[in-house]
Amino acid sequence: MKSSYEIFNGKKVLITGDTGFKGSWLAYWLHHIGADVYGFALPPERDYDHYVTLGLEKRIRHKDGDIQGFSCIFEYMKTVQPEFVFHLAAQPIVRKSYTDPKKTFDANIGGTVNILEAVRLTASVKVLVTVTSDKCYKNKEWCWGYRENDELGGKDPYSASKAAAEMVFAAYQESFFIQRPKFGAASVRAGNVIGGGDWSADRIVPDCIRALENDRPIELRNPHATRPWQHVLDPLSGYLHLASRLYEAPEKNRGSYNFGPDGREMHTVQDVARELISVWGSGEIRITNKKNDPPESGLLHLNCDKAHQVLGWYPRWDFKTSIEKTAQWYKSVKSGISVESVTDQQITEFMEI
Numbered sequence: 001m002k003s004s005y006e007i008f009n010g011k012k013v014l015i016t017g018d019t020g021f022k023g024s025w026l027a028y029w030l031h032h033i034g035a036d037v038y039g040f041a042l043p044p045e046r047d048y049d050h051y052v053t054l055g056l057e058k059r060i061r062h063k064d065g066d067i068q069g070f071s072c073i074f075e076y077m078k079t080v081q082p083e084f085v086f087h088l089a090a091q092p093i094v095r096k097s098y099t100d101p102k103k104t105f106d107a108n109i110g111g112t113v114n115i116l117e118a119v120r121l122t123a124s125v126k127v128l129v130t131v132t133s134d135k136c137y138k139n140k141e142w143c144w145g146y147r148e149n150d151e152l153g154g155k156d157p158y159s160a161s162k163a164a165a166e167m168v169f170a171a172y173q174e175s176f177f178i179q180r181p182k183f184g185a186a187s188v189r190a191g192n193v194i195g196g197g198d199w200s201a202d203r204i205v206p207d208c209i210r211a212l213e214n215d216r217p218i219e220l221r222n223p224h225a226t227r228p229w230q231h232v233l234d235p236l237s238g239y240l241h242l243a244s245r246l247y248e249a250p251e252k253n254r255g256s257y258n259f260g261p262d263g264r265e266m267h268t269v270q271d272v273a274r275e276l277i278s279v280w281g282s283g284e285i286r287i288t289n290k291k292n293d294p295p296e297s298g299l300l301h302l303n304c305d306k307a308h309q310v311l312g313w314y315p316r317w318d319f320k321t322s323i324e325k326t327a328q329w330y331k332s333v334k335s336g337i338s339v340e341s342v343t344d345q346q347i348t349e350f351m352e353i
């Protein structure tokens with residue numbers, strides 16, 4: 001049996017959302033292990049986005065496009081004829097989903113329908129991994145980790161859109177994909193992902209880094225909110241491992257999977273800020289109580305027994321290491337080291353564990 005990385009060597013892989021935070025790490029990693037990588041997404045938002053500073057434009061073939069339009073993505077899939085599709089494109093920010101719910105639903109539900117439909121109609125595709133979120137579960141604010149067969153739901157538009165995307169996926173899986181020979185599809189639900197190169201607004205790590213770089217206090221709205229924090233390479237290693245297993249044995253491995261941190265690690269927003277300050281070497285925290293802020297869930301935790309038992313997948317970097325690698329990425333880049341060399345080194349280091 002080939003290692004999960006070897007399988008991608010020379011294979012055509014299409015990633016939606018390659019211009020984003022997770023997509024750019026995944027595209028670089030797949031390129032690094034020899035895949036022929038294609039991307040489809042909206043153009044990068046900033047000239048310092050990870051996709052841009054990594055020089056991905058020169059390494060992979062990317063097409064600007066909107067997943068809300070079916071024909072554009074379908075034509076591209078027909079032209080590329082990929083064997084693997086990773087669907088990551090989405091509007092992923094909870095706070096933004098309150099200000100633009102329609103865009104969130106259109107991109108995250110309608111966009112997912114378009115990708116699944118294009119996959120259904122493209123015979124070259126052997127593996128589909130569609131990315132939703134830990135927030136797809138109906139949040140009961142309980143201390144147990146959500147399991148893959150727990151109830152879906154979401155109070156805010158983002159969470160509801162991801163729960164709905166899961167239902168769309170389940171319908172395609174049951175109605176079309178399981179009948180297709182030698183084809184494996186899965187939906188994946190990762191935790192709150194951190195790592196270098198994320199510059200999104202309203203996310204804890206980029207917010208902290210912007211404050212630290214400018215000698216401003218880090219403002220925390222929900223210091224006690226607990227999330228399944230994990231370094232970006234951990235869930236991505238899960239997606240790659242799952243995709244390789246789907247390629248080899250689709251019937252055995254298809255379904256839905258959580259990819260989260262070790263269940264014993266329960267950390268708050270404040271823990272993230274404190275750890276970042278400690279690695280950065282300076283900084284302070286200010287708690288802000290903005291009464292008009294939209295609500296966000298308080299306690300969220302994933303049960304990953306299925307990924308452990310079915311796939312043999314485990315996270316490799318614990319909370320402390322994940323924060324350390326994240327802070328080091330930003331510090332190194334700030335000190336003038338190239339984004340490519342820091343990203344490449346972290347991927348190499350991760351693969352060697």
Ligand SMILES: NC(=O)c1ccc[n+]([C@@H]2O[C@H](COP(=O)([O-])OP(=O)(O)OC[C@H]3O[C@@H](n4cnc5c(N)ncnc54)[C@H](O)[C@@H]3O)[C@@H](O)[C@H]2O)c1
Nearest residue numbers: 017019020021022041042066067088089090092133192193
């Ligand atoms: N970052 C996290 O903590 C986290 C946690 C769980 C799940 N996720 C999921 O992982 C995926 C990637 O998240 P991210 O953090 O990299 O987000 P990101 O905002 O950095 O990237 C989003 C990507 O989607 C693309 N996109 C958005 N709307 C599009 C549209 N209409 N048409 C085409 N492309 C579009 C963007 O261009 C970008 O490439 C998302 O599906 C997100 O919901 C992220």
